[in-house]
Amino acid sequence: MRKNFGVKPWVYPQPVLMIGTYDENGKPNLMNAAWGGQYDANQVMLCLSSHKTTDNIKATGAFTVSFATASTVVPCDYVGIVSAKQEPNKMEKAGFTTVKSEFVNAPIIEQLPLTLECKFLKCNEDGNVIGEIVNVSADESVLTDGNVDYKKLDAIIFDPTAAAYIRLGEKVGNAFKDGAKLK
Amino acid sequence: MRKNFGVKPWVYPQPVLMIGTYDENGKPNLMNAAWGGQYDANQVMLCLSSHKTTDNIKATGAFTVSFATASTVVPCDYVGIVSAKQEPNKMEKAGFTTVKSEFVNAPIIEQLPLTLECKFLKCNEDGNVIGEIVNVSADESVLTDGNVDYKKLDAIIFDPTAAAYIRLGEKVGNAFKDGAKLK
Numbered sequence: 001m002r003k004n005f006g007v008k009p010w011v012y013p014q015p016v017l018m019i020g021t022y023d024e025n026g027k028p029n030l031m032n033a034a035w036g037g038q039y040d041a042n043q044v045m046l047c048l049s050s051h052k053t054t055d056n057i058k059a060t061g062a063f064t065v066s067f068a069t070a071s072t073v074v075p076c077d078y079v080g081i082v083s084a085k086q087e088p089n090k091m092e093k094a095g096f097t098t099v100k101s102e103f104v105n106a107p108i109i110e111q112l113p114l115t116l117e118c119k120f121l122k123c124n125e126d127g128n129v130i131g132e133i134v135n136v137s138a139d140e141s142v143l144t145d146g147n148v149d150y151k152k153l154d155a156i157i158f159d160p161t162a163a164a165y166i167r168l169g170e171k172v173g174n175a176f177k178d179g180a181k182l183k
Numbered sequence: 184m185r186k187n188f189g190v191k192p193w194v195y196p197q198p199v200l201m202i203g204t205y206d207e208n209g210k211p212n213l214m215n216a217a218w219g220g221q222y223d224a225n226q227v228m229l230c231l232s233s234h235k236t237t238d239n240i241k242a243t244g245a246f247t248v249s250f251a252t253a254s255t256v257v258p259c260d261y262v263g264i265v266s267a268k269q270e271p272n273k274m275e276k277a278g279f280t281t282v283k284s285e286f287v288n289a290p291i292i293e294q295l296p297l298t299l300e301c302k303f304l305k306c307n308e309d310g311n312v313i314g315e316i317v318n319v320s321a322d323e324s325v326l327t328d329g330n331v332d333y334k335k336l337d338a339i340i341f342d343p344t345a346a347a348y349i350r351l352g353e354k355v356g357n358a359f360k361d362g363a364k365l366k
Contacts, residue, residue, distance in 0.1 A: 001322070002298075003322050007316055009221050009318065010316075010319050011220055011227055012336075014220065015194055032293070034221065035222070037220025037228065038192050038218035038219070040218070040311075041192050042190050042192070045228060046222060047220075062228070067244035074362060078361075078362030078365040079296070081363065082366065093365055114193070115196055116193060125308050128223075133190050134190065136190070136193050137186065138186055139184070140186060146186070150345065150349060157340065166333060167353055168196065168340065168350075169350045169352025171349050172349065173256040173257070173262075173339070174348070175233075176263070178260040178261075179263060179264045181257055182257060182258065182261040183263070
């Protein structure tokens, strides 16, 4: 038996996208969003409503997307519920520090180890932000043998059914390989 | 120090979207995709290349999106690497059985407990499939007190940096709440 829940935004799970931008004065800002995803091999899509971030993306033509981690869950949640319009010092209050991306006019958040550095392409016909990934960078602290190590990264996901943040657990399989057993 | 990886499709992590459709003869099909996400409060976006699934979505005007789980990782990977164009009996080989959605002309996969039942709205200007979520249903086996219980659901994610499937681990926080501690 199945239970019907009606219309719910329950793509499961959702990433915790941390969107970094500069404002018109070069001041860094960061917000948190769960609605978005890979839009093409070199593109990301973000579904944002009106935010300081959307103004900044349009003004600078760039943004970064990092991913919340277990150790940064409190400040990552904080920047999602407090707008720079109300709290100009939100980055300092969150404890986030930044350096400028080498590739685009947007900040890298030093406490968030994996980052997509994106050029703003357009708002599409439905008003969603589309960005081109021009580089991905990762802090060496989350690498093993030069590759991203998910245990070191310790990224979290958003569970939309319970508004919970959950870390990743055990590896259970290999994509494009495990299914071959049934061929 | 950060390492630059260049252009990579590394939104992190990605959902393992299991897309169910009927073909023009009412035969169920299922594929697996990681590029997609919540597109609006009642809409999902899928980035699919040409597949039997895209033909089916256009023909029937509907699809379902379920989510791969730890116990179904092998058949979920299998349906992603084998096309119904080559293997007409892929659903049987995978061990998946279906019932028709009450809401749309698309199959519910009985082995996948959480499902978005979607009406096909359009392919957007970039060729991505946009669907309207008209119902979400969940098998009672994954509910606790009437709500989805992530431990019972045991959904997996796709780690694009390692092509790995990883299950969820511990809950580490509450969205829209934990950040208030810094206010």
